[in-house]
Amino acid sequence: MLELHNLSKTYGLNDSSVSTVNAVDGIDLMVEEGEFVSIIGPTGCGKSTLFELIGALIDPTEGEVRIEDDPVTEPDERIGMVFQDTSTFPWLSVIENVEFGLKMNGVPKTERRDRAREMIDLVGLSGFEEASPTELSGGMNQRVAIARTLVMNPDIILMDEPFGALDEQTRLILGEELLRIWRETGATILFVTHSINEAVHLSDRIAVMSARPGRFKEIVENPLPRPRTDDILGRDEYNDIVNRLWDELRAESKKGLQQKMEEEAQEYGAPEGA
Numbered sequence: 001m002l003e004l005h006n007l008s009k010t011y012g013l014n015d016s017s018v019s020t021v022n023a024v025d026g027i028d029l030m031v032e033e034g035e036f037v038s039i040i041g042p043t044g045c046g047k048s049t050l051f052e053l054i055g056a057l058i059d060p061t062e063g064e065v066r067i068e069d070d071p072v073t074e075p076d077e078r079i080g081m082v083f084q085d086t087s088t089f090p091w092l093s094v095i096e097n098v099e100f101g102l103k104m105n106g107v108p109k110t111e112r113r114d115r116a117r118e119m120i121d122l123v124g125l126s127g128f129e130e131a132s133p134t135e136l137s138g139g140m141n142q143r144v145a146i147a148r149t150l151v152m153n154p155d156i157i158l159m160d161e162p163f164g165a166l167d168e169q170t171r172l173i174l175g176e177e178l179l180r181i182w183r184e185t186g187a188t189i190l191f192v193t194h195s196i197n198e199a200v201h202l203s204d205r206i207a208v209m210s211a212r213p214g215r216f217k218e219i220v221e222n223p224l225p226r227p228r229t230d231d232i233l234g235r236d237e238y239n240d241i242v243n244r245l246w247d248e249l250r251a252e253s254k255k256g257l258q259q260k261m262e263e264e265a266q267e268y269g270a271p272e273g274a
């Protein structure tokens with residue numbers, strides 16, 4: 001089980017020259033092994049900060065992360081991460097990209113090649129082992145990034161808008177592929193998305209974050225049965241949950257946009273007469 005206890009982050013506390021930003025405040029969450037939980041929230045509400053805290057890439061101001069009751073205080077092999085802009089190494093082939101982490105861990109060549117091939121197959125890239133990432137589309141590069149994370153065999157995968165830069169059809173197809181991979185690996189997935197539809201399509205539960213400071217406003221159980229394909233899109237029970245989430249999110253999104261405009265006005269200076 002992954003547990004988040006009162007997780008909070010205020011930036012700038014130790015730097016007297018900047019103002020502080022209370023990004024994430026008092027997040028509590030218990031995620032069961034093999035669960036798929038999405039996090040949706042307005043722009044700038046602290047979703048990426050939350051993932052950086054879970055991955056121990058930054059230290060919390062308060063609170064803690066536990067896996068199987070062990071506190072996580074530094075990057076942990078049981079946690080893998082995939083970002084929107086996860087960059088593949090353009091000077092390496094697809095298979096060299098996928099086996100990179102294993103090589104760094106000193107896994108012998110034959111074993112790492114075998115494991116990398118298995119993951120390349122799992123993400124649907126068989127036949128592209130020797131290709132350069134520069135020859136591949138954005139969606140295929142995200143498949144490489146997913147394979148590179150999966151090959152390390154993490155128990156928990158944090159995905160921060162992994163399909164955010166892709167067009168809608170590719171997103172839908174990769175979402176379905178992700179559900180298949182999730183079933184086959186049994187991994188626990190935490191998935192940040194701006195898309196309510198994507199969250200409903202994929203998740204067991206959906207946590208709705210408030211505008212900054214980011215807190216969980218509501219955690220909604222998704223009643224849609226599995227296995228799910230895109231056939232569920234547009235059904236009454238699908239629309240019901242989408243509408244419910246949008247009701248939760250609407251006011252927060254307005255607040256988030258307002259905060260963003262205020263931040264930008266401070267950064268660039270308000271236009272004259274504004």
Ligand SMILES: Nc1ncnc2c1ncn2[C@@H]1O[C@H](COP(=O)(O)OP(=O)(O)OP(=O)(O)O)[C@@H](O)[C@H]1O
Nearest residue numbers: 011012021023042043044045046047048049050212
């Ligand atoms: N290193 C940092 N130092 C200071 N402030 C930061 C830092 N990183 C993020 N912030 C601020 O913390 C708040 C939350 O940022 P974060 O990137 O976690 O939000 P987000 O929900 O992921 O945003 P988006 O929806 O735009 O991806 C924002 O106001 C941001 O400006």
